[in-house]
Amino acid sequence: MAISYWRRRDRYYRLLGNRCTQCNSEYYPPAYLCRRCGSESLVDVEMPTTGQILTYTILREVMSGFEGQQPIVIGIVQLDNGVKVLGQIVDTPLDALKIGCRVRLVFRKIRDESNVGQIYYGYKFTALC
Ligand SMILES: [Zn+2]
Structure with missing residues (x-):
């Protein structure tokens, strides 16, 4: 667990989710696919x-x-x-x-x-x- 914690530590110190560039839906934890429009175009965004x-x-x-x-x-x-x-x-x-x-x-x-x-x-x- 320690290694995966350190690899992802930037995500633990702020609430980093993502936003769909097609419909602006936001997700936390980050999604791989927009559940609203199905787009795979998501960018990191701080919650x-x-x-x-x-x-x-x-x-x-x-x-x-x-x-x-x-x-x-x-x-x-x-x-x-x-x-x-x-x-x-x-x-x-x-x-x-x-x-x-x-x-x-x-x-x-x-x-x-x-x-x-x-x-x-x-x-x-x-x-x-
Ligand atoms: Zn979307």
């Missing part, structure tokens, strides 16, 4: 850094390696260009979370692998509610 929570769930039991982060809030966020993204929502009191809250994209540590010292970073969202 907006703000959006709103469409729905979310609170994980009180978490996978191995994420114990220090529980409870984990996972949400579906609709970015301001309409693209829907699954992501962790952080830095927000649980009782303040609401569907419809505005969110802002942030980059945070995802996890670390203590045996090799590798630290993985990626996108999360912080709610502005």
